[in-house]
Amino acid sequence: MDDVAKRAGVSAQTVSRVIGRPEMVSAETRELVEQAIRELNYIPNGAARHLASSRSRSVVAIIPTLATSVYADEVSQIMAVLESQNFTTLLGNSEHSIEREEHLISSFLERQPDAFILTGLSHSRRTHSLLLASGVPVVETWETDGVSLDMSVGFSNIDAGRSLAEYLVEKGYRSFGFVGGDFRVDHRARQRLAGFAGGLKDMGVRAPIVVEVAVPATSEDGIAGFDRLLAQVPRRDAIFFSADGLAIPALLDCQRRGIKVPDDIAICGFGDYDLATIVNPQLTTVRVEAAAMGTMAAQLILRRLKGEPLVKEKVDVGFKVMARESA
Incomplete structure (x- = not known):
């Protein structure tokens, strides 16, 4: 720190402030110190700073x-x-x-x-x-x-699930499935289902058939959950996946199997992941900021x-x- 101070033409205390409390130092002085730090390849001693400042x-x-x-x-x-x-x-x-x-x-x-x-x-x-x-x-x-x-x-994950239910019912869908992570572990998936099912009930629509998959889930879990749901009830109007990471693999698997989306079955996700607008058809989902x-x-x-x-x-x-x- 003394070497940096000498190179920059300031006190060691000023160097300390630039490192720990830069807002206390003028922009001009801060630039001089930072330039000296770069030239000397100085790395502050984090442990010493922690002891001195209790932070x-x-x-x-x-x-x-x-x-x-x-x-x-x-x-x-x-x-x-x-x-x-x-x-x-x-x-x-x-x-x-x-x-x-x-x-x-x-x-x-x-x-x-x-x-x-x-x-x-x-x-x-x-x-x-x-x-x-x-x-x-x-x-x-x-x-x-x-x-x-x-x-x-x-x-609110509950409100988000409810909003998706309202959107789908307004579109004319009436029979639903839900695929999500194990509710004992994935509490937000459980809340999304609660909102979704509650919204359907309020609109006089039957509760969705529910399938839980392992957590943390893989792409294969999205396809496996989709298969398990269709095995229980072959005909569903729409399926809500608790995350895009489950919905997108199922959507791609529909193409492989000749299932038309959304004509044969509609698919929704949650999260608006990067791939949501790249897949074909583009994924209906819930965007989270x-x-x-x-x-x-x-x-x-x-x-x-x-x-x-x-x-x-x-x-x-x-x-x-x-x-x-x-x-």
């Missing part, structure tokens, strides 16, 4: 899978917002398991992160205890149907860490039914 300047984000584009959109925005304030994002993959999430949180707490960004409102009892005892800010994303530990950013969730979650964390008042501790980013060719 690790790191935030943990735990998502249920690394294989889905919408979670990538969320994480990329979390990282962008946090990095702009010199915070590091530590990423964990729970694989839809609250037990694995608990293990990840326990391990990350050893690093003393400044905050956590989690997926969903359902966690183990020990996870609740660990986070409450830590005292660090927590933002839960992807869900607003329940009580949050601290702050939350998301949408994943990037906005990531941005808002990171901003809430930064405001809390700075001691700034929050306008809302529960932010609803909404959703939208994307009416396309498959239904």
Whole structure:
């Protein structure tokens, strides 16, 4: 740090501020210090900074899978917002398991992160205890149907399921199927079904035939779930898959088997993944503002860490039914 200070013509304290609290330094001075850091290939000692400031300047984000584009959109925005304030994002993959999430949180707490960004409102009892005892800010994303530990950013999975039901009934569909992840594990799939079935009931339509698949699900699970549903009831007007990752493989399998979509059967997904508009026919689905969730979650964390008042501790980013060719 002394070498950087000499090269930039500033004090070591100024170098420390540029690294840890850049907003306290003028843009001109900050550029001089950052240029000296680049020229000298200086890497700050994170452990020493942590001891000196009692802050690790790191935030943990735990998502249920690394294989889905919408979670990538969320994480990329979390990282962008946090990095702009010199915070590091530590990423964990729970694989839809609250037990694995608990293990990840326990391990990350050893690093003393400044905050956590989690997926969903359902966690183990020990996870609740660990986070409450830590005292660090927590933002839960992807869900607003329940009580949050601290702050939350998301949408109502129940309302989203209901909106899709209303759309399909208005289109004239009357017999339905639902394929989703194991409800003991995939709580948001369970909520989407609850909203979907509730919407159908309110409109005087029979409840859907339900098939559960393994979690975390693969493309093959989408096809297998589709097969199992058709084996139970060969004729369905429309099938709602709890995620595009299940719906798209089933849609492609229909082409292989000569099943016309939507003439023979309509298919809907959830999430509006990257491939939803590339497949033929394009997939009717529910768009979720994943990037906005990531941005808002990171901003809430930064405001809390700075001691700034929050306008809302529960932010609803909404959703939208994307009416396309498959239904």
